[in-house]
Amino acid sequence: MFQNSFARTVCLTLSVALLTPLNPYAQTVVNSPSSALEFGQKYASNYQLLDEIALVINDEVISYQQLQQELARERAQFGDMEGISTQMLQTQLLERVIMQHLLAQIQQKVGIQASEQDIEAALMQVAGQNGLSVDELLGKVQQETGLDERAFRAQMAHEVILQQLRQGLVGQNVRISEAQIDQQLAQIARAQGLRLQVQDLLVPVPAGGVKERGEAVKQILSTIANAHQAGQSLAQIASQINGATFNDLGEVSMAQIPTRFANAIANLPAGEIVESPITDRDGMHFLKVVSKQGEGGAYQLPEANVAHILLRVDNETQANSQKQRADALYQQLLAGADFSVLAQTYSDDRVSASQGGQLGWIGADEVVPAFAEAMMQAIPNQYTAPVRTPYGWHILKVLDQRIVDRSEEVLRAQIRQSLLEKQLEEVWQQRLLELRQQAYVDIRL
Known part of the structure; x- marks a missing residue:
C-alpha cells in the first residue's frame, strides 16, 4: 500500500555514473585499441567467428557478437553526440557495458529482484510526476522511444534493481543530521528574504575557571527556561540576571544578519527562544523570534x-x-x-x-x-x-x-530527501569507481 521507496523519476537510460571514462588504474588487459570498436555489420563482416571471446569481466566471458549487440543497444539510447569524438564515445559505451555486467554480477550474488508490485509502483510514480495515467505514459514512451510496454517494464525493473543495489551497497553509510537541515533552512530563508521580529537577551559570560563557568551557564540556562515557560518576557527575565540587558531588535531581514545568528533563528517558531545562546565578544545572546513575515504558503x-x-x-x-x-x-x-x-x-x-x-x-x-x-x-x-x-x-x-x-514538517522532509539524494549519489559514484578499479577486465578486441 505504501509508495515505493525510490523517489527519483526513472530514466530511460542508466545513470550518467555509468559513463565513467576508462580508468587507468583498473585491472584491465587490452590486446588492441578500443578505437577498433564499430557498431553494426560493418565491423562484424571482418570476423568469421562471432562467438570469439571479446571481453572478460571477472569470471564472466562475453562473445564478440554479444558485445556488439550490447554496444549497439547502448548507442541507440543516445541522440546526436556533438562535441565528443567517436573514440571517446566508443570508450564510454564500452565502460557502460562493463559497469552493467559488474552490477549484474553483484545483483546475482545478493539475489535482488524487482517484484511486479515494485514495477507497478514505479510506473505509477513516474506517470504521476509527469501528470499522466500509466496508459498515457506507456503510449508516450512508445511514441517517443519505440519501446513497447514489455520493454519499458523491463527498463523499469532494471532501474528498481539499480536503486536497490545503490541503497544496499552505500545507503547505510549516508546520514543526514538535523543540523544539516537547519543550515539548509537558513539558506532558504536568507535567499527568500524572510523577515523576523527579533528580541535579544544579552548575558555576560560568567567569570572564573572552566568548571565554574560551566556551572554558572547551567544556572543561567535553567533560569531563562523556567521563566520563559512561566510566560515571562525577555525584558522581565533580564531583570533577574546580573549584568543582563534586553534589546528589541525590531524587524530584521535574514539576508542581512550574520550567518550564525541566521542559522540559529531561521527554523525557530514564533514565540520561542533559541535553546543554546550564540556567543560572541559581547556575551551570550539569547534570541527570541516574536513574529515572522514572508514565509512560504502553508502546506495543508x-x-x-x-x-x-x-x-x-x-x-x-x-x-x-x-x-x-x-x-x-x-x-x-x-x-x-x-x-x-x-x-x-x-x-x-x-x-x-x-x-x-x-x-x-x-x-x-x-x-x-x-x-x-x-x-x-x-x-x-x-x-x-x-x-x-x-x-x-x-x-x-x-x-x-x-x-x-504540515508546512514545516514537509519542508524539512523535502530538504532531508534532497540532501540524502545528493550525498547518496556522491557515495555511490565513489563506490562505482572502486568496483571498476577492483574488477578484472580483459578487453580482447
Whole structure:
C-alpha cells in the first residue's frame, strides 16, 4: 500500500555514473585499441567467428557478437553526440557495458529482484510526476522511444534493481543530521528574504575557571527556561540576571544578519527562544523570534484514520479472482458483517489484520494515489467498494478525516530527501569507481 521507496523519476537510460571514462588504474588487459570498436555489420563482416571471446569481466566471458549487440543497444539510447569524438564515445559505451555486467554480477550474488508490485509502483510514480495515467505514459514512451510496454517494464525493473543495489551497497553509510537541515533552512530563508521580529537577551559570560563557568551557564540556562515557560518576557527575565540587558531588535531581514545568528533563528517558531545562546565578544545572546513575515504558503494535507482489508495481487492472473473475493467481502460488510473480524480472517496485510485492519492516521502523501483518493472521498464509518492499487484490492473503512498544516514538517522532509539524494549519489559514484578499479577486465578486441 505504501509508495515505493525510490523517489527519483526513472530514466530511460542508466545513470550518467555509468559513463565513467576508462580508468587507468583498473585491472584491465587490452590486446588492441578500443578505437577498433564499430557498431553494426560493418565491423562484424571482418570476423568469421562471432562467438570469439571479446571481453572478460571477472569470471564472466562475453562473445564478440554479444558485445556488439550490447554496444549497439547502448548507442541507440543516445541522440546526436556533438562535441565528443567517436573514440571517446566508443570508450564510454564500452565502460557502460562493463559497469552493467559488474552490477549484474553483484545483483546475482545478493539475489535482488524487482517484484511486479515494485514495477507497478514505479510506473505509477513516474506517470504521476509527469501528470499522466500509466496508459498515457506507456503510449508516450512508445511514441517517443519505440519501446513497447514489455520493454519499458523491463527498463523499469532494471532501474528498481539499480536503486536497490545503490541503497544496499552505500545507503547505510549516508546520514543526514538535523543540523544539516537547519543550515539548509537558513539558506532558504536568507535567499527568500524572510523577515523576523527579533528580541535579544544579552548575558555576560560568567567569570572564573572552566568548571565554574560551566556551572554558572547551567544556572543561567535553567533560569531563562523556567521563566520563559512561566510566560515571562525577555525584558522581565533580564531583570533577574546580573549584568543582563534586553534589546528589541525590531524587524530584521535574514539576508542581512550574520550567518550564525541566521542559522540559529531561521527554523525557530514564533514565540520561542533559541535553546543554546550564540556567543560572541559581547556575551551570550539569547534570541527570541516574536513574529515572522514572508514565509512560504502553508502546506495543508488531508489525513484519515483508516482501516483496510487487503487481498494481495502478486500477478495479473490473480486479479480477477481476488476482485471476486473482495466483492464478496464487501457484500458481507453491507449485510452487517463485522469489519475487524473479516480483516483478521482474510486480510493479507497481516500486521494491520492483527489490529482489525487498523492503520491509524495516514496522510494522503504517504500512500499511492488510488488509496489516497478513496480514503479522502469515503464517508466516515462506511465502507468503500473494492479499490485497486499496485498491491491488490482494498476495502477501506474510514473512521475520521481531518486537514493538518504540515508546512514545516514537509519542508524539512523535502530538504532531508534532497540532501540524502545528493550525498547518496556522491557515495555511490565513489563506490562505482572502486568496483571498476577492483574488477578484472580483459578487453580482447
